[in-house]
Amino acid sequence: MFNFRKSVATVMAAASLTGLLGIAPAQAQTLKVVMHSDLKILDPIWTTAYIVRNHGYLVWDTLFAMDEKFEVKPQMVDKWEVSPDKLTWTFTLRDGLEWHDGKPVTAEDCVASIKRWAAKDSMGQKLMGSVKSLDVVDAKTFKMTMTEPYGLVLESLGKPSSNVPFMMPARVAATDPNTQIKVEDVVGSGPFIFKRDEWKPGEKTVYVKNPKYKPRSEAPSGLAGGKVAKVDRVEWIWISDVQTQVGAIQNGEIDMIESPGHDLLPLLAKDKNISLVTTNPTGNQYTFRFNSTAKPFDNAKVRHAVFVAFAQDDFLKATIGDPKYYKVCKAPFICGTPLATDAGMADVLNGNAAKAKQLLTEAGYDGTPIVLMQSTDLQVLTNLAPVAKAQLERAGFKVDLVAMDWQTLVARRVKKDPPSQGGWHAFLTSWVAADILNPVMAGFFNASCDKAMFGWPCDATIEKFRDQFSKESDPAKQKAIVEALQKYWVDHPTHINVGQWYAPLARRNTVEGNMIAPVTVFWNVTKK
Amino acid sequence: MLDFIVRRLIAIIPVLTVVAVFVFLMLRLTPGDPAAVIAGDNATSDQIDDIRRKLGLDEPIWTQFVIWISNMLQGNFGESFFFKKTVAELIAQRVEPTLALAVCTLVFAVTLSVPLGVLAAYRQGSMLDRVVMGFSVLGFSVPGFVIGYCLIYVFAIELGWLPVQGYIRIGVNFWAFLERMVLPSLTLSVGFIALISRITRASVLEVLNEDYIRTARAKGLSNRVVLMRHALRNAAVPILTVIGLGIAILIGGAVVTESVFGLPGLGRLTVEAVLSRDFPTIQTVILMFSVVYVVINLLIDISYTLFDPRIRY
Numbered sequence: 001m002f003n004f005r006k007s008v009a010t011v012m013a014a015a016s017l018t019g020l021l022g023i024a025p026a027q028a029q030t031l032k033v034v035m036h037s038d039l040k041i042l043d044p045i046w047t048t049a050y051i052v053r054n055h056g057y058l059v060w061d062t063l064f065a066m067d068e069k070f071e072v073k074p075q076m077v078d079k080w081e082v083s084p085d086k087l088t089w090t091f092t093l094r095d096g097l098e099w100h101d102g103k104p105v106t107a108e109d110c111v112a113s114i115k116r117w118a119a120k121d122s123m124g125q126k127l128m129g130s131v132k133s134l135d136v137v138d139a140k141t142f143k144m145t146m147t148e149p150y151g152l153v154l155e156s157l158g159k160p161s162s163n164v165p166f167m168m169p170a171r172v173a174a175t176d177p178n179t180q181i182k183v184e185d186v187v188g189s190g191p192f193i194f195k196r197d198e199w200k201p202g203e204k205t206v207y208v209k210n211p212k213y214k215p216r217s218e219a220p221s222g223l224a225g226g227k228v229a230k231v232d233r234v235e236w237i238w239i240s241d242v243q244t245q246v247g248a249i250q251n252g253e254i255d256m257i258e259s260p261g262h263d264l265l266p267l268l269a270k271d272k273n274i275s276l277v278t279t280n281p282t283g284n285q286y287t288f289r290f291n292s293t294a295k296p297f298d299n300a301k302v303r304h305a306v307f308v309a310f311a312q313d314d315f316l317k318a319t320i321g322d323p324k325y326y327k328v329c330k331a332p333f334i335c336g337t338p339l340a341t342d343a344g345m346a347d348v349l350n351g352n353a354a355k356a357k358q359l360l361t362e363a364g365y366d367g368t369p370i371v372l373m374q375s376t377d378l379q380v381l382t383n384l385a386p387v388a389k390a391q392l393e394r395a396g397f398k399v400d401l402v403a404m405d406w407q408t409l410v411a412r413r414v415k416k417d418p419p420s421q422g423g424w425h426a427f428l429t430s431w432v433a434a435d436i437l438n439p440v441m442a443g444f445f446n447a448s449c450d451k452a453m454f455g456w457p458c459d460a461t462i463e464k465f466r467d468q469f470s471k472e473s474d475p476a477k478q479k480a481i482v483e484a485l486q487k488y489w490v491d492h493p494t495h496i497n498v499g500q501w502y503a504p505l506a507r508r509n510t511v512e513g514n515m516i517a518p519v520t521v522f523w524n525v526t527k528k
Numbered sequence: 529m530l531d532f533i534v535r536r537l538i539a540i541i542p543v544l545t546v547v548a549v550f551v552f553l554m555l556r557l558t559p560g561d562p563a564a565v566i567a568g569d570n571a572t573s574d575q576i577d578d579i580r581r582k583l584g585l586d587e588p589i590w591t592q593f594v595i596w597i598s599n600m601l602q603g604n605f606g607e608s609f610f611f612k613k614t615v616a617e618l619i620a621q622r623v624e625p626t627l628a629l630a631v632c633t634l635v636f637a638v639t640l641s642v643p644l645g646v647l648a649a650y651r652q653g654s655m656l657d658r659v660v661m662g663f664s665v666l667g668f669s670v671p672g673f674v675i676g677y678c679l680i681y682v683f684a685i686e687l688g689w690l691p692v693q694g695y696i697r698i699g700v701n702f703w704a705f706l707e708r709m710v711l712p713s714l715t716l717s718v719g720f721i722a723l724i725s726r727i728t729r730a731s732v733l734e735v736l737n738e739d740y741i742r743t744a745r746a747k748g749l750s751n752r753v754v755l756m757r758h759a760l761r762n763a764a765v766p767i768l769t770v771i772g773l774g775i776a777i778l779i780g781g782a783v784v785t786e787s788v789f790g791l792p793g794l795g796r797l798t799v800e801a802v803l804s805r806d807f808p809t810i811q812t813v814i815l816m817f818s819v820v821y822v823v824i825n826l827l828i829d830i831s832y833t834l835f836d837p838r839i840r841y
Contacts, residue, residue, distance in 0.1 A: 040610040040611055042612065047567060048567065049569070178575075179582060182612065183613075201611045202797055203792035237790075239693055240800075244693050244788055248692045248694075377803075410569075411561030411805075
């Protein structure tokens with residue numbers, strides 16, 4: 001009779017022997033990951049979507065990058081110099097940088113890439129406002145000449161989140177910034193190569209290790225340092241259903257889930273083969289955004305009353321639940337980062353409804369219902385608006401909660417119509433901490449009226465502080481400016497930070513080495 | 529017959545015209561802006577306006593409609609706002625999983641439900657009849673995604689017999705393809721089996737009371753011959769009608785099933801396109817589903833002639 005167990009044992013023994021003798025064929029390591037979204041768009045300059053930013057980090061490289069301690073370090077740049085008058089910055093590229101098509105990376109490519117990025121990104125626009133010219137010196141060197149000293153040159157070029165100043169070949173960077181680059185132009189110089197022929201939107205996106213990539217010699221840290229690809233292939237598998245994602249990782253069909261839903265974390269935590277790892281220690285920040293052009297929020301005192309009425313704990317309990325994954329934090333520039341401070345925040349975010357009521361009376365609030373938009377299809381946002389409604393009503397506001405899907409909200413929030421005619425008063429969203437580390441980077445602090453983000457706050461004092469900050473390079477003075485800004489902003493808020501939260505990634509125990517960084521990146525990751 | 533087919537095919541034109549106008553207007557009237565979706569969360573109003581202009585969404589609605597229709601008439605279904613791919617390419621990539629799911633479900637459902645329905649009718653009032661009818665009530669009542677999750681838990685996670693999700697193309701590895709089709713087609717066919725078995729039972733019961741069945745029995749024909757040759761054949765028309773109507777259920781069910789089992793088919797493409805307001809993709813997919821629905825029902829009408837010689841077109 002055929003003995004199945006014995007046959008299997010024989011085959012296994014033979015397999016181990018060939019392995020010991022070193023004659024087993026090398027097996028390509030493939031990391032299968034479910035990201036937070038499907039990759040539909042390929043151009044990280046055309047959109048600010050985080051999934052496209054993450055795709056960008058695999059394919060393209062950056063001149064500078066932020067490390068784990070929030071310090072900007074050189075990445076593609078070998079050395080740089082600043083003239084004593086701080087008006088000329090000269091950058092020299094590292095040796096051996098090469099595009100995936102085999103052509104060398106040149107200074108001309110970098111100049112074209114910076115220009116395209118700066119045309120789209122708000123921090124880039126601010127930088128270019130102080131740039132007189134950007135010139136190629138030689139194949140590896142380019143020069144940035146300023147009209148006035150600018151304090152955030154390196155911070156801008158090393159911006160960690162959307163839009164990231166990724167370097168692209170000059171012919172690609174020549175694409176109109178408002179037009180998406182072509183699929184065949186997804187050519188970078190980063191540690192992984194995008195497999196155009198295997199990209200099936202809605203199914204999977206494939207990257208293979210770039211064999212010619214020359215990592216920096218420094219140890220990897222955050223988004224900086226040596227980017228060593230330790231797996232041969234990264235596959236982003238798209239599974240839209242969160243429950244199925246969990247089933248797939250439990251069954252070993254995938255190796256990692258970038259952001260499993262908070263309600264499914266207990267289920268994953270019970271599985272011995274799976275670990276939950278928080279790789280982004282700064283996490284995310286929930287934010288309540290005012291439409292500062294619509295009555296009554298055109299009155300700073302009414303906005304301040306909301307600040308006084310809110311308490312972060314309620315928002316965080318209602319959405320995240322487990323205190324392990326949230327933090328009450330009054331600092332708008334994120335607790336645990338260099339610019340975190342509670343300056344001016346003592347009397348706000350304490351849930352003081354009585355004081356808020358008094359402020360509303362003083363401000364002459366006439367009972368206009370607040371049109372509060374609620375996103376109902378994104379689990380991490382859904383419960384925020386009902387909490388806001390309850391806290392606002394406790395303070396004496398009338399609130400009209402309007403439920404809609406996120407895409408409808410996104411379309412409505414750009415409308416400047418009166419709230420009763422299709423416009424809005426407020427909504428809640430979430431920012432990745434890496435996007436809001438200082439007042440120039442943080443889009444909701446932009447108070448330049450029509451040029452500001454939706455909500456369009458118009459405040460010359462805030463703009464003056466942002467300007468001062470952008471021209472200051474001394475960290476101590478930067479912090480002093482932030483403290484002064486914050487004290488003013490509390491009374492004239494453009495938005496309200498309602499708590500910090502974290503989303504761990506789930507990975508099988510065979511996977512290790514995920515970087516501690518604000519973006520999920522795939523260098524240094526190993527799979528046993 | 530040829531006349532009938534030509535007339536029915538010509539009748540597709542007004543149907544598609546109405547669908548095209550309806551879908552186009554519905555998408556434009558529904559809140560949501562693809563430019564805002566593309567631009568992402570950190571974009572300013574100016575950036576969104578720029579993208580809107582590039583996509584031609586700043587044109588008046590009637591201009592957009594004329595451009596779309598004239599392109600469609602030239603066989604140009606447009607380019608997805610997001611994927612930088614033509615809609616035709618996107619659909620071509622997604623047809624196979626949906627077609628495979630539909631075929632497996634139909635085969636599975638018909639081969640199981642028709643015999644069950646016939647047996648239930650033949651043994652009316654028996655335990656078998658009650659079980660079949662009980663199952664059909666359950667099949668109607670339990671949502672597809674619940675059945676899907678239960679099957680995943682039992683057969684994939686607990687027993688480890690089948691994969692949880694994913695799709696392997698039929699030409700790449702046939703067995704892997706089959707493995708990945710079992711649970712989704714079983715999930716989708718539950719409602720279908722419930723519907724067809726119930727209708728089959730009712731139709732066969734009705735026929736079994738006809739005089740010609742009594743005559744057939746009086747002639748001494750075996751139960752099998754009476755059931756298969758006389759009863760089922762005469763009961764076939766309503767069963768075929770239900771199968772035809774069931775295609776709509778199949779299309780709707782594919783949306784849920786493909787999401788639960790991670791199948792990259794047309795159902796999921798539709799959901800993703802709707803969520804991101806990818807107008808060219810939604811318009812084309814819905815028109816395509818309409819054509820499929822009309823053509824399948826035409827084929828069902830034609831097939832009536834095979835079962836009922838009294839029907840002539």
